[in-house]
Amino acid sequence: MCLAVPGKILQINPFGRATVDMLGVQREVSLRLVPTAQVDDYVLVHAGFGIQVIDPAEAEETLRLVRELPDLFDEDLAQAEAAEELSMHAEPSLDDGGAA
Amino acid sequence: MCLAVPGKILQINPFGRATVDMLGVQREVSLRLVPTAQVDDYVLVHAGFGIQVIDPAEAEETLRLVRELPDLFDEDLAQAEAAEELSMHAEPSLDDGGAA
Amino acid sequence: MSDIDFGAFRDAALARRLIDSIHAMAGDRQINLMEVCGTHTVSIGRYGFRSIMPAGVHLLSGPGCPVCVTSNRDIDHAIALSRLDGVVIATFGDMVRVPGSTTSLSRQKAAGRDVRIVYSPLDAVELAQANPHLQVIFMGVGFETTTPAIAATILDAHDRGIENFSVFCAHKTTPPALRAIASDPQTRIDGFILPGHVSTITGVETYRFLVDEFSTPGVVTGFEPVDVLEGIAMLVRMVAEGAPDIQNAYRRGVNQGGNAVARQLVQQVFEPVDATWRGLGAIPASGLRIRDEFAHLDASRRFDVDIEPTREAAGCRCGDVLRGVITPGGCPLFGRTCTPEKPVGPCMVSSEGSCAAYYRYREA
Amino acid sequence: MSDIDFGAFRDAALARRLIDSIHAMAGDRQINLMEVCGTHTVSIGRYGFRSIMPAGVHLLSGPGCPVCVTSNRDIDHAIALSRLDGVVIATFGDMVRVPGSTTSLSRQKAAGRDVRIVYSPLDAVELAQANPHLQVIFMGVGFETTTPAIAATILDAHDRGIENFSVFCAHKTTPPALRAIASDPQTRIDGFILPGHVSTITGVETYRFLVDEFSTPGVVTGFEPVDVLEGIAMLVRMVAEGAPDIQNAYRRGVNQGGNAVARQLVQQVFEPVDATWRGLGAIPASGLRIRDEFAHLDASRRFDVDIEPTREAAGCRCGDVLRGVITPGGCPLFGRTCTPEKPVGPCMVSSEGSCAAYYRYREA
Amino acid sequence: MMKRIIDELFLDEFGSPELLAGNDAGVAQLAPTGRIAMSTDSFVVTPQFFPGGNIGRLAVCGTVNDVATSGARVRYLSCGFILEEGYPMADLRAIVHTMAQTAREAGVAIITGDTKVVERGGADGVYINTAGVGEVPAGVELSGAACRPGDKVLVSGTLGDHGIAIMSQREGLAFSTAIESDAAPLNHLIYNVLDAAPHARCFRDPTRGGLASTLNEFAAASGVDIYVDEDSIPVRPEVRGACEMLGYDVLQVANEGKMVAVVPADEADAALAAMRSSRYGESAAIIGEVCEAASTRRDARPTVRVRCGWGSTRVLDMLVGEQLPRIC
Amino acid sequence: MMKRIIDELFLDEFGSPELLAGNDAGVAQLAPTGRIAMSTDSFVVTPQFFPGGNIGRLAVCGTVNDVATSGARVRYLSCGFILEEGYPMADLRAIVHTMAQTAREAGVAIITGDTKVVERGGADGVYINTAGVGEVPAGVELSGAACRPGDKVLVSGTLGDHGIAIMSQREGLAFSTAIESDAAPLNHLIYNVLDAAPHARCFRDPTRGGLASTLNEFAAASGVDIYVDEDSIPVRPEVRGACEMLGYDVLQVANEGKMVAVVPADEADAALAAMRSSRYGESAAIIGEVCEAASTRRDARPTVRVRCGWGSTRVLDMLVGEQLPRIC
Numbered sequence A, B: 001m002c003l004a005v006p007g008k009i010l011q012i013n014p015f016g017r018a019t020v021d022m023l024g025v026q027r028e029v030s031l032r033l034v035p036t037a038q039v040d041d042y043v044l045v046h047a048g049f050g051i052q053v054i055d056p057a058e059a060e061e062t063l064r065l066v067r068e069l070p071d072l073f074d075e076d077l078a079q080a081e082a083a084e085e086l087s088m089h090a091e092p093s094l095d096d097g098g099a100a
Numbered sequence C, D: 001m002s003d004i005d006f007g008a009f010r011d012a013a014l015a016r017r018l019i020d021s022i023h024a025m026a027g028d029r030q031i032n033l034m035e036v037c038g039t040h041t042v043s044i045g046r047y048g049f050r051s052i053m054p055a056g057v058h059l060l061s062g063p064g065c066p067v068c069v070t071s072n073r074d075i076d077h078a079i080a081l082s083r084l085d086g087v088v089i090a091t092f093g094d095m096v097r098v099p100g101s102t103t104s105l106s107r108q109k110a111a112g113r114d115v116r117i118v119y120s121p122l123d124a125v126e127l128a129q130a131n132p133h134l135q136v137i138f139m140g141v142g143f144e145t146t147t148p149a150i151a152a153t154i155l156d157a158h159d160r161g162i163e164n165f166s167v168f169c170a171h172k173t174t175p176p177a178l179r180a181i182a183s184d185p186q187t188r189i190d191g192f193i194l195p196g197h198v199s200t201i202t203g204v205e206t207y208r209f210l211v212d213e214f215s216t217p218g219v220v221t222g223f224e225p226v227d228v229l230e231g232i233a234m235l236v237r238m239v240a241e242g243a244p245d246i247q248n249a250y251r252r253g254v255n256q257g258g259n260a261v262a263r264q265l266v267q268q269v270f271e272p273v274d275a276t277w278r279g280l281g282a283i284p285a286s287g288l289r290i291r292d293e294f295a296h297l298d299a300s301r302r303f304d305v306d307i308e309p310t311r312e313a314a315g316c317r318c319g320d321v322l323r324g325v326i327t328p329g330g331c332p333l334f335g336r337t338c339t340p341e342k343p344v345g346p347c348m349v350s351s352e353g354s355c356a357a358y359y360r361y362r363e364a
Numbered sequence E, F: 001m002m003k004r005i006i007d008e009l010f011l012d013e014f015g016s017p018e019l020l021a022g023n024d025a026g027v028a029q030l031a032p033t034g035r036i037a038m039s040t041d042s043f044v045v046t047p048q049f050f051p052g053g054n055i056g057r058l059a060v061c062g063t064v065n066d067v068a069t070s071g072a073r074v075r076y077l078s079c080g081f082i083l084e085e086g087y088p089m090a091d092l093r094a095i096v097h098t099m100a101q102t103a104r105e106a107g108v109a110i111i112t113g114d115t116k117v118v119e120r121g122g123a124d125g126v127y128i129n130t131a132g133v134g135e136v137p138a139g140v141e142l143s144g145a146a147c148r149p150g151d152k153v154l155v156s157g158t159l160g161d162h163g164i165a166i167m168s169q170r171e172g173l174a175f176s177t178a179i180e181s182d183a184a185p186l187n188h189l190i191y192n193v194l195d196a197a198p199h200a201r202c203f204r205d206p207t208r209g210g211l212a213s214t215l216n217e218f219a220a221a222s223g224v225d226i227y228v229d230e231d232s233i234p235v236r237p238e239v240r241g242a243c244e245m246l247g248y249d250v251l252q253v254a255n256e257g258k259m260v261a262v263v264p265a266d267e268a269d270a271a272l273a274a275m276r277s278s279r280y281g282e283s284a285a286i287i288g289e290v291c292e293a294a295s296t297r298r299d300a301r302p303t304v305r306v307r308c309g310w311g312s313t314r315v316l317d318m319l320v321g322e323q324l325p326r327i328c
């Protein structure tokens, strides 16, 4: 449920609306749910409404945590694994019809 | 104005209507204006209404009068005339724009 | 009841006898005959009779195309009705193409209005019954032949209490128009080919005034080749003999006294009213109005609409054509800016219209 | 304000680090994780994550597709509204294809009803303003993410006095459904992937009861590959460590406290009501109803319609799928009589529906 | 799903190897004359089913006949459907079945196709476009511009049947009659006439606008006048009756299974015999002739005239706009 | 009258001698290879004008591209218009002008045509059908059934441009973007690839249903699996953005100026270079390969899979029904 995409506020319009750019796509969006949003802020846009101002520091922090994970990955091994997964996938273990 | 075609009454229907054959075309027609019309009568049909029962004797009488006219007609002469009429027609005498 | 030999009325040999007799009787005389009825105009065109008349016999077309004589005001009124939400205009075929002041019903249809063509007013009533959420307005045009059918339809809708049907009435009566033409100083008509099916209703004596007041003969006749030619022959004979009379060449379809049942219905539903004819102007008591008793079936009283200001087509000489003052070729627009593809005036629209018939059969 | 590097959340190298870490932590454990949100279901399918999980980590789909959990009764009600003359139903894309008891909005559309797809409820209001002669009914479905937008729209229409707009409300709230699943004896969920955008509104603490009452961990996360994988990694770690908690892997889009402005608007316009969920049955206080103050904007009160008798699709096990009791492949109809081309149940309709996602990504 | 069912229906019914190959274009064999003839028409008739046929038969016959007028051996058709959402599948099946049957009758293969479904109200049920190709035999050079004074005009049968059959189904006009649409593939009739009258000038199917339009097109293209004798034109009595009732000129009414041919005078009898011995040509007739354009006329455009039995003539014009019933 | 004005417009704009001859079929010259390719499509797009083109450009490109996928030299088009009464003549003029321009660009001639005007509400403005023919050079045998394990899959440029450009104009979704439809005639691009990769297996334009449908068609026809690498598929950022906003899979979005080609591995680089040096092929890429069908799978139907950068795979299915925006 609830597809929302980040959009950058290009300009604030009358009636609490704003023009927002979502990866090159512009649309008018209501800021009624994010009254403090400013031009150049990124907001999460859902069904024509901004629902949250995105926090760039938190974004960076999340990425930093992931980047600090050890890199266990071996390219060749991974491909072999993927191929194996694939044939496993042909008879998936969940296919018994029950999850529990 | 007032296209009407002869139609033969095939059957009388409820509500003062009749099924009429007009040269092979059938349609339901109102007899409200010709209440005395009977099956097998020919009626003049206009806009879905019979407007007159056609009198066969009068039809025959009209034809008889015409048939008794002298036959002045000569086939070859007539064709020559027709051709002549045609070229006259190219510059019709009424083309002056006034009838009187 | 024996079958009638209708085919004989198209018999070429009989037609030729009549043509010869017309030539013989006409000699070099200049004779202007006017066919009053648009259906005669079409017949004469389709049978090519103008091409085979004696040089002096001219067949002129009169005010007998109901589409042609309908005033711009009436067309604009119907168009205004068509613009109402939920309204369907039902009418006869040619009516939809006639231009009013600025548009036509068919252009309204192209713009999304609901305009339908019916063969009979009865079909319009059926349309109303099949579509109870729509208001069906039948636009009635036509002369004495048609008005009894409309009267019967109105009575029928009244008796059955049909609530979503009404009639917009633009009907006219023939004799006042004939009188206007006969008395017009600009026209010189030597004889009238009188309308067959109008006479079916009115009877023949209605036209007696042409002889009595204008010393002009008239022949009621039908629409088959033999009928039309016999009517012409009888007129030419009367002109040649100087013995004007009102005669009936269409006895199989026209009783001397007409159809009294039909006239009684018209009487019951309609009352005379002054009417405006395109080309002829206002003629007293030449139109019909639905009586008050049936006012609820009168679309012009039931629906209040704004009608656009009336504008006549600049340069169109339909009026002169309808009065026989000019033939269509005398109109400077004929065949140039005015063609059946893009008619300027109504006479170019209806296939019965003089201008259209002349254009079609290249007779201008 | 500096630009955010959204692209990094799709970075393959980062994703691989997370996948490796999941494998390392999961070992041979059997772990059932349920993604509650349909958008997570779609992401997991599109990124092919099931193909690359450790053999024991099972990703199950929960009741988070609003289209899927809408009851037949509500769909039938919307269909009945669509049959009213002059009514337009506006709704989100997938909603139109969901079958009710006997038909769907899209089949109604094919039969001539006016059903339109909009991106935003604001577009539905604009539609109403552009078509004053039509009644526009917006069918609202969705969870906490969507309801504030609907609330704002209703307030807006109310303030502006728009008379031809109303909302048919089939909205639901997430926590009661989560509780129903967590307490269902037939399901065994080891951790919940919690809905990112619902949490944007509700905040994170709403889910604390999962830990407190069921000792089940949950992670709120976003929808990019790195987001989803990080959520899974955090859950696997908590399962492996036996330390359940509610954590937030989507801090850039979800404040701990959620969006209070949005919740206040919902509060103002809606009140809780018992609601029927497809598959889960009636759940107390799990739906929203428009408050009496705005009754004139509530289509279910404004239009009185006959709703057809409710009939459930025979054999459809959507309910069990939504509760995680079976995966779609466990439904005997899956891929046989039930396909996205001809869906039997709603889970096959929406691209977020578990059955559709499994079919599409061939994961049954 | 609808789309897949429809695709399967087409494969089932049309079943040409070219179509079954399932590529975006059908690849097929033509006699390598190096000259092809190609024609297209869209069919939008309402109602889609009418006495004597349905829109599918029209769609095949119309294009087969148009291609055949060039003298080409008609080989392949393409077929594009535009369907209104909600159109009954049973009706579509019937239409497609008729198309397949008619294509077999004509000896042509439908080798490529397309289907679009538009929203309710975006079409009136179903519209069908067909395009056709055939190879033109060496030496065959037919053209409406090739008519010469002295040539004879033939028509392959009774006029007006199709137009009146359709009209009888129209709301607001309803009448009943035994008249059926004449829709028929006439390519073999043309081949036969070409064998018998190798110097034939041109063929044309008098569809919309009827004989009147076809002859006016010939007259204009060739710069000639054309005369037809009204009494020689075959017309069914019921068609005549319907035309009288509605105020139509039968010479302007549409046909879908008739061919007009212009041939040199000395091949006219052979052409007539070839028509009469062809299927769909039993009532063929010689109806007129080509004349020098009457250059003395003020209005110099080439003209078609009808001669009536009593010696008069009238001009026969093209149909302008739609034929509307004339009542009053 | 409308009809005559339209006829004149077509003659003016299209102006091929075959059309100007005014007969019911256009007669034209083909290289006498004896093999022709034929295809047809109807175009019913709403709106008729959109960023980057109009329905007329689609109508020419669509059929040119379909015919060209057979390897045929595309020569001739037919063109059938269905117009809604009251459609603005200025719009029609613009569309017809675009068609003429596009046909010139593609090097094809429109040699026969048809126009039908339907009642108001009988069409959504204008629908256009085109059918096309071309001659297939000797030895060229392309087919979607010819893909072999090891073959490479190429696409001629960025995906999704057309579908998103259209979507941006739809009522109820209105958004704005710089994306334009990619509609383009690709016949010369195909000729170039065929010159460079003479053993090319097949071409197909990924129109409705996008790359997903095209590859699934190839897989099914050839009985093979196909793998594509998600990261190698060219997609404009704005198109990606619009797809995220609307919940679309860009691989299912329609294109009107892109070509998918399958070629033997050893000709793949040459084919890529040929695409890149062609007009409309600058962003071409090798995006995947053909594999043996994985017969061990329970569900044995040939399958298309997407490989993601982190090593996972997912199945890429055909689009079912219409793509609907997904919001919640």
Ligand code: SF4
Residues within 6 Å of the ligand: C315, C316, C317, C318, C319, C321, C328, C331, C332, C333, C334, C335, C338, C339, C343, C344, C345, C346, C347, C348, C349, C355
């Ligand atoms: S030719 Fe046209 S403009 Fe002239 S009188 Fe006739 S209808 Fe009027």
Ligand code: SF4
Residues within 6 Å of the ligand: D315, D316, D317, D318, D319, D321, D328, D331, D332, D333, D334, D335, D338, D339, D343, D344, D345, D346, D347, D348, D349, D355
């Ligand atoms: S596969 Fe179809 S029938 Fe079975 S549970 Fe899913 S939606 Fe219901």
Ligand SMILES: [Mg+2]
Residues within 6 Å of the ligand: C081, C082, C083, C084, C085, C086, C087, C088, C089, C113, C114
């Ligand atoms: Mg109206």
Ligand SMILES: [Mg+2]
Residues within 6 Å of the ligand: D081, D082, D083, D084, D085, D086, D087, D088, D089, D113, D114
């Ligand atoms: Mg409705």
Ligand SMILES: [Mg+2]
Residues within 6 Å of the ligand: E039, E040, E041, E063, E066, F024, F113, F114
């Ligand atoms: Mg054609």
Ligand SMILES: [Mg+2]
Residues within 6 Å of the ligand: E041, E062, E063, E066, E207
């Ligand atoms: Mg044709």
Ligand SMILES: [Mg+2]
Residues within 6 Å of the ligand: E065, E066, E204, E205, E207, F024
């Ligand atoms: Mg033709």
Ligand SMILES: [Mg+2]
Residues within 6 Å of the ligand: E113, E114, E115, F040, F041, F042
């Ligand atoms: Mg196609």
Ligand SMILES: [Mg+2]
Residues within 6 Å of the ligand: E024, E113, E114, F039, F040, F041, F063, F066
């Ligand atoms: Mg095609």
Ligand SMILES: [Mg+2]
Residues within 6 Å of the ligand: F041, F062, F063, F066, F207
């Ligand atoms: Mg195509």
Ligand SMILES: [Mg+2]
Residues within 6 Å of the ligand: E024, F065, F066, F204, F205, F206, F207
């Ligand atoms: Mg294609």
Ligand SMILES: [Mg+2]
Residues within 6 Å of the ligand: E040, E041, E042, F113, F114, F115
């Ligand atoms: Mg045509």
